[in-house]
Amino acid sequence: MKRFFDNQKHDHYDVIIIGGGISGAFVAYEAATRGLKVALFEKGDFGEATSAATSKLIHGGLRYLANLEFGLVRESLTERRVLENIAPNFVYPLPIIIPTYNNIKNSKVILTAGMLLYDLLSYDKSWTWDDSKKIPFHKTISKKKTKELAPIIPQKRLSGSSIFYDCQNINPERLTLNVIKSAIHWGAHVANYAKVDQLIVEDHTVKGVLVTDLHTSEKHRITADITVNGTGPWSDIVLNNTTNHQHSDHHIRRSEGIHIITKKMIKDHAITIITKKKRHIFLLPWRNHTIIGTTDKAYEGLPDKYRVSKKSLEELLEEINSSLGHEHHISTEDLLFVYGGMRPLVEKQTEGTYNSSRRYELCDNSKDGLNRLFTVEGGKYTTSRNLAENLIKMISKKLKRDLGKSITHESYLKDSAIKNMGNFIAELKKKYNSFSNKTIEYIGRNYGERSHQIFELAINNSSLADVLTPDGEILAEVSFVLKEEMAYKLSDVFFRRTGIGTLGYPGDENFKKVVDLCKIHFNWTKEKTQEEINEVMEKFVIPN
Numbered sequence: 001m002k003r004f005f006d007n008q009k010h011d012h013y014d015v016i017i018i019g020g021g022i023s024g025a026f027v028a029y030e031a032a033t034r035g036l037k038v039a040l041f042e043k044g045d046f047g048e049a050t051s052a053a054t055s056k057l058i059h060g061g062l063r064y065l066a067n068l069e070f071g072l073v074r075e076s077l078t079e080r081r082v083l084e085n086i087a088p089n090f091v092y093p094l095p096i097i098i099p100t101y102n103n104i105k106n107s108k109v110i111l112t113a114g115m116l117l118y119d120l121l122s123y124d125k126s127w128t129w130d131d132s133k134k135i136p137f138h139k140t141i142s143k144k145k146t147k148e149l150a151p152i153i154p155q156k157r158l159s160g161s162s163i164f165y166d167c168q169n170i171n172p173e174r175l176t177l178n179v180i181k182s183a184i185h186w187g188a189h190v191a192n193y194a195k196v197d198q199l200i201v202e203d204h205t206v207k208g209v210l211v212t213d214l215h216t217s218e219k220h221r222i223t224a225d226i227t228v229n230g231t232g233p234w235s236d237i238v239l240n241n242t243t244n245h246q247h248s249d250h251h252i253r254r255s256e257g258i259h260i261i262t263k264k265m266i267k268d269h270a271i272t273i274i275t276k277k278k279r280h281i282f283l284l285p286w287r288n289h290t291i292i293g294t295t296d297k298a299y300e301g302l303p304d305k306y307r308v309s310k311k312s313l314e315e316l317l318e319e320i321n322s323s324l325g326h327e328h329h330i331s332t333e334d335l336l337f338v339y340g341g342m343r344p345l346v347e348k349q350t351e352g353t354y355n356s357s358r359r360y361e362l363c364d365n366s367k368d369g370l371n372r373l374f375t376v377e378g379g380k381y382t383t384s385r386n387l388a389e390n391l392i393k394m395i396s397k398k399l400k401r402d403l404g405k406s407i408t409h410e411s412y413l414k415d416s417a418i419k420n421m422g423n424f425i426a427e428l429k430k431k432y433n434s435f436s437n438k439t440i441e442y443i444g445r446n447y448g449e450r451s452h453q454i455f456e457l458a459i460n461n462s463s464l465a466d467v468l469t470p471d472g473e474i475l476a477e478v479s480f481v482l483k484e485e486m487a488y489k490l491s492d493v494f495f496r497r498t499g500i501g502t503l504g505y506p507g508d509e510n511f512k513k514v515v516d517l518c519k520i521h522f523n524w525t526k527e528k529t530q531e532e533i534n535e536v537m538e539k540f541v542i543p544n
Helices: 022-033 062-065 070-086 107-120 145-147 172-185 233-239 309-320 381-399 420-433 439-462 476-484 488-495 508-522 526-539
Strands: 011-018 036-043 091-101 139-141 157-170 189-191 194-202 205-213 219-229 253-263 270-274 281-286 289-293 297-299 337-347 360-362 373-380
Touching: 011 022, 011 205, 022 036, 022 172, 022 373, 022 381, 036 172, 036 194, 036 219, 062 070, 062 107, 070 091, 070 107, 070 157, 091 107, 091 145, 091 281, 107 157, 139 145, 139 233, 145 157, 172 189, 172 488, 189 219, 194 233, 219 233, 219 381, 233 337, 233 373, 253 309, 289 309, 337 373, 360 381, 373 381, 420 439, 439 476, 476 488, 476 508, 488 508, 488 526, 508 526
Parallel strands: 011 036, 011 219, 036 189, 091 270, 219 373
Antiparallel strands: 091 157, 139 157, 194 205, 205 219, 253 289, 253 297, 253 337, 270 281, 281 289, 360 373
């Protein structure tokens, strides 16, 4: 991967995209496959903010049926299958238990009706390229079987449960990166740590952006026929940062969502618990640990200042504990890692955010006096590819150019052209039998076709075979991402290119091994190294 400023060939592009989360990444990929000259700028790291703060699910949105959002559910279910196909090493079917109770709202009858409709809307869920990705129909199980599979759920008036399937995205940060890589493969020029300071506006038309390379502090003027604001919770801020224009009446509502990671508390099924506040909270199996979340409440502060607060964490723990039996209560001492972020919502201010739609909106800002600017608002991870496809249709009309049909739904992402994941992992185990099954499975799933390079690094340098996490991550991953994947900060390495930091602090010895590799690679001074360490250590702190 080469960064925009190291590979700049043009000052003018067909499309400039601001924001390197999953929406911006897919827009860049979609645009590049249509033959457009594309530049993408992200002020932090790719997939760093909203795209990293998910429940790690690719889902159809079962609860959106209650809002009668059948179109959104159908779109989500279709795109769930597409992502299973084009990103087979990242997206896997996940069984989810929803308990039923002897009351009207959470009864078997109502849940079964919803499940039947969900099955009907996902009629094509078995049309997967890899047979192991086929999703079965839901099933209803007894109270006894429910207790056996999920002893943690509340038992009072329990009548049984339904088991249905959605999908788990095992590594959202690396999936976002693979979409970025796919865009690069088709000719897009991208840069992280590139801050768009202003939109360039002339005669009510956006002509491009003024952008600062945060590595060098150099400023650049890059023009384009179309500019896309894909910055999520920052989108209204970007709209205000224009030349000769002040946009004043556009406001994005921001919803905070946080998650906690604990030791393993459940089996291989995810569990949905309806809390006393009548919200759904997931307990999700992940890397032999448990993710619990999410919250969903309005966030009123500046997005750049967002941090998980002690108050937000306490509210989540209180809500979980009030819904579980006393023997399953969770304290801050049980927490290994806490993460959070903001979601952009598209509706006008209401009493709360939990029932807000997760649909996206594609806004042509010409109605606001900013012609040739499009803003992406709302949405969710699952529908990001289709969002991009629909946006390119709008761009095609604006440019009055026939850009052809989308191919992104029928093409593997870069490094993910794996027809059968079971066979792929089996072949890795046979070829690299000196490594543990855990290591092979982790690397195979998270790095796909690039796994071979990581294993070869470890074979050629035995110190790089050191295991750093309970599920088998090795030091060779760090060496690989530093050389190949546009990682520039210690936090990039710990939290987005690898998963070494995402289960919590990996221990002094392993932490030092990663720091030492980065220090040597970047030739950091003692002061710079300490600055990077301080930034990462801050993320390991549990608000208490």
